[in-house]
Amino acid sequence: MxxxxxxxxxxxxxxxxxxxxxxxxxxxxxxxxxxxxxxxxxxxxxxxxxxxxxxxxxxxxxxxxxxxxxxxxxxxxxxxxxxxxxxxxxxxxxxxxxxxxxxxxxPGRTVLAAALSTVARGEPTALARVVRGPAELLGRPLLVRPDGSYEGDLGELDRTAAAEARALLDAGRTGTVELSADGSHCPGGLTLLVESSVPPPRMIVFGAIDFAAALVRAAKFLGYHVTVCDARSVFATRARFPEADDIVVDWPHRYLRGTATDARTVVCVLTHDAKFDVPLLKEALRMPVAFVGAMGSRRTHADRERRLREVGLTSRELARLRSPIGLDLGARTPEETALSIAAEIVAARRGGTGVPLTGSGTPIHRDGQEPIHRDGGEGSAVAAA
Incomplete structure (x- = not known):
C-alpha cells in the first residue's frame, strides 16, 4: 500500500x-x-x-x-x-x-496513518503486516524505521518482526517473511508482507550532450533521480537539462568519487572522450553500483578498453562494462538511442534477455521484488499482462 x-x-x-x-x-x-x-x-x-x-x-x-x-x-x-x-x-x-x-x-489505523505520514515526508520506511496467521492478527501493521524503532503490536513477535523488516528496508526490498511462534524462520507460523519505501535509485549521466538530454527524459519516466555531470559549464546548464534533478559542473571522476552511490545506482558515460572516460570508468568499475555503461563506436570501445587495461583494470572489472551501451534497436536519433539505453538498463535490472518475446519462450514476468519509491513508483520497468 x-x-x-x-x-x-x-x-x-x-x-x-x-x-x-x-x-x-x-x-x-x-x-x-x-x-x-x-x-x-x-x-x-x-x-x-x-x-x-x-x-x-x-x-x-x-x-x-x-x-x-x-x-x-x-x-x-x-x-x-x-x-x-x-x-x-x-x-x-x-x-x-x-x-x-x-x-x-x-485497530491499527494509527500505525497505518503514521506509516503513510512518514512516507509522505520522504523518509525511509518499512511497513510489515500479517498476511497469514491467527484471524485476530490478520492485517495488523508494524511500522519500522531505519534506526530499528517501531510502532505497532504483534505481541511476542514485535522485536523479531521489526528486525526482519529493518533488514528488508536496509536492502531496499519488498517481500514476505515467515516467522514461527518462537520468532524463528519456519513455515506454519506468521507470514509478514514487508513493504519498503526508499528514495528513488540514482542515474548519473556523464556528458552534457543531446543524447544525454533524451536519456534524462527516459530516466525520469522510469523513476530515477537523475544527475547530469560535465566538466564544461557552458554545456551543463539548467536550460539544456530542465528535467534533471541535479546538474553538476565538475570533473566526472572526481564527482563520482565523492558522491553517494549504492547497489541500485546506474552510471551512464556518454562523453566518449578518453580524458574523461578513462579516469571515470576506472572509478565506476570498482564501485558496487548496479550498471556501468559507456557510449561509443566499437572502435572507440576497443581503444577505451586498451586504455583501461593500461591503468590497471582487470578482466573481471572490465567485464562489468556495458559498451557500446544500449540494445540493438537500430536507433539513430537521440530519443531512439535513449530508448535503447533505457531498455538495456531495465533488462539488466529485471534479468531480461533483450530478445523479442515473440517466439522466445522466456518468462514475461520474473521473480524478485523491487522497493517502493517515494515518488510513488514501484521499480522501473513497465509490465504488461
Missing part, C-alpha cells in the same frame, strides 16, 4: 474511512507484484491498481464489503478456464490479495 501512500495520507488526514487491497503473493505470470495496492473510500472513490485491470472490479466490490463488515480477508485470484473475461487473471497467473478496512476506530 505504500505505492499509493501520498493519496492515502491525504485520505487519512481528511478523516476518510477506506479499505485497502494489497497484493501479498504472486504465482506465475502476473502484472503487479507484492505491495501493489488499490484503495476505495466510502464514497466509492478508487485509487491504485492490483492487477492492471484483470480483477479490479471484483477487488473493488470486496473493498466495499470490507468497509461494511470491518473484516480483513485474503482472496486468491487466478485464470478462469471457462471464460478468460470472467473474474481472473487472463495472463495465467495467480495473485493473493489482502483487503483491509481502515475505519475510524479500526
Amino acid at each position: 505504500l505505492d499509493i501512500a501520498t493519496e492515502l495520507h491525504r485520505w487519512a488526514e481528511e478523516g476518510r474511512e477506506f479499505a485497502v487491497a494489497t497484493v501479498v503473493a504472486v504465482g506465475g505470470s502476473a502484472p503487479r507484484g507484492p505491495g501493489a495496492a488499490l484503495a476505495v473510500d466510502t464514497e466509492g472513490t478508487v485509487i491504485g491498481s492490483v492487477s492492471g485491470g484483470c480483477v479490479e472490479g471484483a477487488v473493488y466490490d470486496l473493498c466495499g464489503q470490507a468497509l461494511q463488515d470491518g473484516e480483513t480477508v485474503v482472496e486468491r485470484f487466478g485464470h478462469s478456464d471457462e471464460d478468460a473475461f470472467e473474474v481472473g487473471l487472463t495472463c495465467g497467473g495467480v495473485i493473493d490479495v489482502m483487503i483491509t478496512p481502515v475505519r475510524a476506530n479500526a
Whole structure:
C-alpha cells in the first residue's frame, strides 16, 4: 500500500474511512507484484491498481464489503478456464490479495496513518503486516524505521518482526517473511508482507550532450533521480537539462568519487572522450553500483578498453562494462538511442534477455521484488499482462 501512500495520507488526514487491497503473493505470470495496492473510500472513490485491470472490479466490490463488515480477508485470484473475461487473471497467473478496512476506530489505523505520514515526508520506511496467521492478527501493521524503532503490536513477535523488516528496508526490498511462534524462520507460523519505501535509485549521466538530454527524459519516466555531470559549464546548464534533478559542473571522476552511490545506482558515460572516460570508468568499475555503461563506436570501445587495461583494470572489472551501451534497436536519433539505453538498463535490472518475446519462450514476468519509491513508483520497468 505504500505505492499509493501520498493519496492515502491525504485520505487519512481528511478523516476518510477506506479499505485497502494489497497484493501479498504472486504465482506465475502476473502484472503487479507484492505491495501493489488499490484503495476505495466510502464514497466509492478508487485509487491504485492490483492487477492492471484483470480483477479490479471484483477487488473493488470486496473493498466495499470490507468497509461494511470491518473484516480483513485474503482472496486468491487466478485464470478462469471457462471464460478468460470472467473474474481472473487472463495472463495465467495467480495473485493473493489482502483487503483491509481502515475505519475510524479500526485497530491499527494509527500505525497505518503514521506509516503513510512518514512516507509522505520522504523518509525511509518499512511497513510489515500479517498476511497469514491467527484471524485476530490478520492485517495488523508494524511500522519500522531505519534506526530499528517501531510502532505497532504483534505481541511476542514485535522485536523479531521489526528486525526482519529493518533488514528488508536496509536492502531496499519488498517481500514476505515467515516467522514461527518462537520468532524463528519456519513455515506454519506468521507470514509478514514487508513493504519498503526508499528514495528513488540514482542515474548519473556523464556528458552534457543531446543524447544525454533524451536519456534524462527516459530516466525520469522510469523513476530515477537523475544527475547530469560535465566538466564544461557552458554545456551543463539548467536550460539544456530542465528535467534533471541535479546538474553538476565538475570533473566526472572526481564527482563520482565523492558522491553517494549504492547497489541500485546506474552510471551512464556518454562523453566518449578518453580524458574523461578513462579516469571515470576506472572509478565506476570498482564501485558496487548496479550498471556501468559507456557510449561509443566499437572502435572507440576497443581503444577505451586498451586504455583501461593500461591503468590497471582487470578482466573481471572490465567485464562489468556495458559498451557500446544500449540494445540493438537500430536507433539513430537521440530519443531512439535513449530508448535503447533505457531498455538495456531495465533488462539488466529485471534479468531480461533483450530478445523479442515473440517466439522466445522466456518468462514475461520474473521473480524478485523491487522497493517502493517515494515518488510513488514501484521499480522501473513497465509490465504488461
